[in-house]
Amino acid sequence: MTGTPVLRLDGLAVRYPSRGFRRPPTTVIEDVSFEVGEAETVALVGESGSGKTTIGKAVLGLTPVSGGRVLLAGRDITRLTGRARRLLSSDLQAIFQNPYGSLNPALPVGRTLAEPLLTSGSTLSRAEVHEHIADLLRRVGLPEDAAGRYPAQFSGGQRQRIAIARAVARRPRVVICDEPTSALDVTTQAAALDLLAELQRTFGCAYLFITHDLAVVKEFAARTLVLQRGRIVEEGPSAEVCERPRHAYTRRLVAAAPVPDPVLQRRRRQERTDMRAATG
Incomplete structure (x- = not known):
C-alpha cells in the first residue's frame, strides 16, 4: 500500500440466511481484510461467485455486513443507513459494469451529472453547475452538447464515460469500480482504463477495481488481491501476482486470461485443463 489508508476492511464477513429448517447461513465473505491507500488502485480479482462484487456492495452499504468493519478515512461506515449513508456520496462513489443499465434513460446527460452536484447543502449556482458539467464532459472526451x-x-x-464522469463529479476519495470495462470491446476497454488513470492523476481518488480478468489489472493496478470462495488466497504487487502466481487458483486465473497468440492460447488452455485435473 502507498500513502495513508483511505479505505480499510477489517475482518469483513457477509452471510446470508439459508432457507429451510435448521440450515446454517450461507457464507459469502469470511474474514477479509485489506487497505487501499490515497490515490492507489487495488484490484480484487476472482471468478464469478468468488464474492468480489459482494465486497463492493458491502463497502457501498448495498448489502448487510455480518461481521467486521468497513472504514473510510478512519471512520467506521459499516452500518450507516439513510441520510448518514447519503452524506458519504462526496467521498465514496461507484462505477458499475453495465453502461446501458447504470444511467437513467429518462434523464438527459446534463441532469444525470448535475444530481451529485446538487446534494443537500450544495451552494453552487446554476451557472457553476453548468460549468462543472461542461468540464466533466470535456475531461471524459465528450462534447459539451452531450449534456x-x-x-x-x-x-x-x-x-x-458518462458513468465515470458522474462518479468523479464530487471528487470522491474512493471509487468502487465493479467490472467497469467487462462489457466493452478491447479497444474501448483500453480507452476507459486510460481515462480512469488520467482522472486518478488529476483528482487523486483511490480505486477498488473489481474484475475477473487478471490481464486487465497487470498494468492498471498497483496491487492485486485474489479472492476464492469469499477468502483472499493471494495478494501482492500486480506484476508479481500475474507473472509469478503462488496459489494454484491464481495460476488457473492466469492461464484463463486470453492472449492474441493462438499457439500460446492452445497451450495455456491445455495447461488449465491439466491444472484442474490435478486439483480435482
Whole structure:
C-alpha cells in the first residue's frame, strides 16, 4: 500500500440466511481484510461467485455486513443507513459494469451529472453547475452538447464515460469500480482504463477495481488481491501476482486470461485443463 489508508476492511464477513429448517447461513465473505491507500488502485480479482462484487456492495452499504468493519478515512461506515449513508456520496462513489443499465434513460446527460452536484447543502449556482458539467464532459472526451442528449443516443463506451464522469463529479476519495470495462470491446476497454488513470492523476481518488480478468489489472493496478470462495488466497504487487502466481487458483486465473497468440492460447488452455485435473 502507498500513502495513508483511505479505505480499510477489517475482518469483513457477509452471510446470508439459508432457507429451510435448521440450515446454517450461507457464507459469502469470511474474514477479509485489506487497505487501499490515497490515490492507489487495488484490484480484487476472482471468478464469478468468488464474492468480489459482494465486497463492493458491502463497502457501498448495498448489502448487510455480518461481521467486521468497513472504514473510510478512519471512520467506521459499516452500518450507516439513510441520510448518514447519503452524506458519504462526496467521498465514496461507484462505477458499475453495465453502461446501458447504470444511467437513467429518462434523464438527459446534463441532469444525470448535475444530481451529485446538487446534494443537500450544495451552494453552487446554476451557472457553476453548468460549468462543472461542461468540464466533466470535456475531461471524459465528450462534447459539451452531450449534456442535452439522452443515454440511448450514445454508444456503450460513451455511456461508460458518462458513468465515470458522474462518479468523479464530487471528487470522491474512493471509487468502487465493479467490472467497469467487462462489457466493452478491447479497444474501448483500453480507452476507459486510460481515462480512469488520467482522472486518478488529476483528482487523486483511490480505486477498488473489481474484475475477473487478471490481464486487465497487470498494468492498471498497483496491487492485486485474489479472492476464492469469499477468502483472499493471494495478494501482492500486480506484476508479481500475474507473472509469478503462488496459489494454484491464481495460476488457473492466469492461464484463463486470453492472449492474441493462438499457439500460446492452445497451450495455456491445455495447461488449465491439466491444472484442474490435478486439483480435482
